[in-house]
Amino acid sequence: MVRTHDVCAPATPSAVAAHDLTPLPLAAVTLAPEHELGAWQHVNREQTLPHVIDHLESTGVLDNLRRLTGGTEAPFRGPHFADSDLYKTLEAIAWESARMPDDQPWEPWVQEAAALLATAQRDDGYLDSHVQGNAGEAWSDMRGGHELYLLGHLIQAAVARERATGAADLMDVARRFADLAVATFGPAGAREDGYCGHPEVETALVELYRHTGERAYLDTALAMLDRRGTGALGSAPFEPSYFQDHAPVREVREATGHAVRQLYLAAGMADAAAEVDDPGLRDALAALWRSAHGTKEYLTGGMGSRHRDESFGDPYELPPDRAYAETCAAIASFQWNWRMLLATGEARHGDAMERTLHNAIAAGTGVDGRTFFYSNPLQVRTGHDGTGENTAASRRDWYGCACCPPNLARLVSSLGAYVATGTERRARLHLYGAGTVRIGATTLGLATAYPWDGQVEITVDGPLEELALRIPEWCDGAMLDVDGTASEVRGDADGYARVRLAPGPHRIVLSLPMPVDVLDPHPRVDAVRGTVALRRGPVVFCLEQADLPPGVALEDIRLDLAVPPRVGPGVASLRAGATILAEGIVRATHGLPALTALPRSSHATAASGMLPGRIALRAIPYARWANRAGGAMRVWIPVDEEVSTT
Template identity: 35%
Template sequence: MTRCWISFLFFGFAAIPTAWAEVADWVDYPIVPVPATAVKLTDQFWAPRIETNRTATIPSSFAKCEETNRRENFRIAAGLSDKQWLGDYGFNDSDLYKVMEGAAYSLMTHPDDELNGYLDQLIAEIAAAQEEDGYLYTLWTAPADQKPPQYDRMGIRVRNQRWDNLQHDHELYNLGHMYEAAVAHHQATGKTSFLDIAAKSADLLVETFGPGKFESTGGHPEIELGLVRLYRETGRREYLELAKYFIDVRGTTTKDKPRLWGEYCQDHKPFLQQDETVGHAVRALYLYAGVVDVAALLDEQAYVAAIDNLWHSVESSKLYLTGGVGATGAGEAFGRPYQLPNGTAYCETCAAIANVMWNHRLFLLHGDAKYIDTLERTLYNGFLSGVSLDGTHFFYPNPLSSDGQHQRAEWFGCPCCPGNVCRFVPSTPGFAYAVQDDTAYVNLFAAGKAMLPLASGEATITQTTRYPWDGKVQIAVAPSAPDAEITLKVRIPGWARNIANSDGLYEFADADSPQPEVTVAGESVWQPADGGYATITRHWEPGDTVEVALPMPIRRVAADERVEADRGRIALQRGPIVFCVEHPDVPEGHVHNLVLPDNAELATQFESDLLEGVQVIEGEAQATRYEGDEADPVIVAETVPFKAIPYYAWAHRGRGAMDVWLPRSMDAADPLPLPTLANRSQARASRGAAGNVGCLSDGRLPPNSLDQSRGIIHWWPRKGAEHWVQYELPEPTTLSAVEVYWFDDTGVGECRVPESWRLLVRTPGNEEWTEVDSPSQYGVEKDQMNRCEFTPVEATAVRIELQSQPNVSSGLHEWRLEGE
């Protein structure tokens, strides 16, 4: 494979001249993406989001970087500030780099002198923080008396020299993001100020790392991606070769890395021996994206075979319906095959971005539409839920079920996701089109115009559509060369071909949908066997238009029976959009007790005044609840109306329950519990509590203290502190006992059963809290109810006061009351 050199724009190429590299033929991807700068979207879905990213997400993220000392840390390292280095992690530098990268993309389409000048200031401070030989890591370079007192805690560890803690310190991870930002800035402005810093740093890495030199790699892949981009921009082949070295040294022991770091760091076995996707999801997919780059640029066919196997590992058993990846918060990792829990799904926003990066590269390598199918699924669902409609709040995990404990935040202690959103959103137009000689690929559908560089000359493609709400798409092709023969390949999404998932992890449970239609001048051109594309080769003339009709009926989706969490359940999908049912759209806000029978009729309509305009699905479900005697309750059901909204738009209307997967029958139902004193009371918790206090009285006991699928409250990261939770009783009641089920995520997180606790009550006419008399025991056993009996007392409220163990926090699953 040979192709004329052009440079990357985040995930795509940007045909921008550079003074750094000579134009030359070299091995590369066979298919070239059309850069975002050549695509002008005018739709009502992505164009407004890109503008929101420019006007809200990037400015607010820069403000957070200022507020949290991320900018100041560079000034400290440069000797320009006498403040204390601030932060919990040495990789804080990378957060600023990512926002800067996003700002550079913004400048490419929206010139802004103020933003340009601000970037110049930041770059000058970064240059001042860089050591003479090119080393750049603010925590190490900061003067000793300005280093933080927690230098031996959390993500920051005592160090004796550079590179001595690559497993954890993220020196190379930081630099990978810096290289990507520097390339973006060079492409946006033509200035070399940031690129000079990156090249100076990369030259140090080339001098330092490799066989017979310092033989190691980074615990968090990213440097590989950065080095490849820097190679493309500068033509310096040693950067590409170093990226390959960092891949090949993984999973091996060396004189400088005498032990393996394990699955979490993608260092459990050599890459070419890997056959199952495991470990930290973001680290895995960043590595895989870098591997595909190196495979394409060095024609490494062994890499290709290995990466294809790993893709099937994900697609066949580890991919959520939303395109999210990462089943567990334990190590932010992939789970076992078919381990896809909903309430505890991790599905980190960064992992969704990484999944898009990986699948886009695989398409460029193989040209198969199935990779764009997964990219599109992730883009519209698993990624988009990670950022609020106003662009200023973010999810870290993106679960598929919630009791109301999830809420987007402005920033995080580890804010990798906001910065990634900043750089990802303006790049989305770059996934829409690609070219190969005189073949033009139309991969995504959005109204707008694109300029495609084909071998015979430039061609303009104009799309007219309301996608993703409507499957009708008009594609006008206007080549610059008269009567040019161009092959147009229009992707026909898998969901339009009755394929829910290319490897069978998901299937449509209902009857086949109407078939897509593709016509030119009234003539059908759709051939279903053509790799997911409608292929049209012709001499195009002005006015030639392709009419695409992708039917969008409401589809019921079922998961492979081996996915225990989804067994007996269905999800709703229309077009590329996965839907969910959320608390404001059902009577009394109850969601988990709903059953959606297979024969329930469903309808859809567009609601322009809901959540900035969304398609909704409406119908009737069965709301289940227990009735009768507590010793022998029966399940009853009543028909209730419900509305489903796009999954990406959930959690914008207050805290409450949400589900993507709904039971199909009573066998899988989760009925409302019998009325109890606890669930008729008003629950409250002390400052810092996370989660939905309503889960304490929902009657749903977990299988163990570690489980998080049924709702918890906790006070992490407030450690070693006193906390309280209380019930305001509906009327004065004589209480005689309580039962408490503690949350404890030993081995996963930092919540443990409390060191101690006690039970207090408020009595009628008395506002003071007093401890109950003669408590039997204040138990702190895991995996069971802890019962405490006491002298009966008439109370108007009851409170648990607990003391967390040192250096950890606490939480509860369930709290039951016994009274008369």
């Protein structure tokens, strides 16, 4: 039944920009469990997935479907799109089945879930536990109903399962629902509102076309893209831009509206553009990328600066304390950039994936694998009221809208798919992590402690003729040693260093210097003027209240840049391979009038007791915050003007 040698990656275009961008079978990459990416996968398998499955039961997601089959009389629970939590979980399990085919403890549970879905499905293929269980009318709310969104996640789970195991049980359910959508919303469909208020089905339909060869799925995705922007979804209670329905997709030049929807839509556009010759889609994608990553992205890779509507703000509107930066938006950005990388071969997309993965996405899961963030601010103030589930102050084991935990599970289980691409003769490495990559008859052994150390040792055993290595945008002075011959190396026009290989085994060592970088904010980001951020390699660091002495408020800390920050030891309990040590000044605000504008000299003299004074600071990886005691946190740290100007 298991055919892991055939397992394709989550997104497998019919054609790519170059042969060395061909996605590899998921089982071709094994990540070492004792190092960062592999350790994350281990926690995901051992902790996150069982936790998610338990909550699908306890929160009513499965009971919502059992209501349709007579299995329970319990009332509907959760958001009306709760079925998608099950579909994401099924996708995560499928990728785990490909990754570890000899150990599939969830197979009976998956078979039971697939049978439940098949029984609950209507005769015409429609499947939505909320609509069916509440005597609703199908397709009556294209703006907010999420029916096609549910179909999209069902398709992705079914494709993953069939690719990973050969089992068609879930695919049978998904295709019946997809065929109904084709008949209703395909090119011949008469509905002008034939597209979903929450984009996601577009990318799924394109992948279903790639998997089955059935052109109708691609044509339906294209028809939905063509209709978007006509305003047919209406505007209540949100404006059309919230749904990306304010302009035709080929005319849009700015990332707007609900961040997850925008980024899933962009991924679908990229998938469609990879299958058809459509310069309009390609031009729009390039403009959207410049807008999102050039003017609306947080340093961590987070997307979406407004709590209102979970949306993008204006260009450079990036307040750290009000950052929404939903975990699902970071995952969607990662998925979009993967598709852009396959289409263009440009390392900047790999850079964006790396930045987002090690910061905005990694922050979404606690080191225990069972606690999560929905929103991901870059600053939490002392005294912050974090009782609302979407105003983060501490991690939660679940959410009323639980889209993020199963989304994290499906991404982490498939991480190996994004490490490398290639064919028998040429290959590229995009993400660095310890493990093994098998490409045809060639085996690449990867030894590294990345992202905590910048040395990546690669052994090449096989007939590979060329290996391209991404040189990260943050790196200066990269060195490359090929079989004992070392030289400084820079990326080519696409950002990769290419190594030509003669027959025979080879040892390649890529050394990426990782000093502590002290980063100034963009001058147009008003909210963080006068501050700096600390980064080492791809990892962004933060100060956390847990590392300060009692009685010292994080808001009173200023960095003394006269003493350069330096690399400190890791913290095993945080699964952090490095910290940053720095010197600070405590500038206390005791005695200052409340919210009064003061002469600059007043801030230096308003102290009590031993303050102001010097303090040793330790910054931890941003992705590991809130794994200890609660309290304040900040990425952008004020610089002590008194010291820095003397």
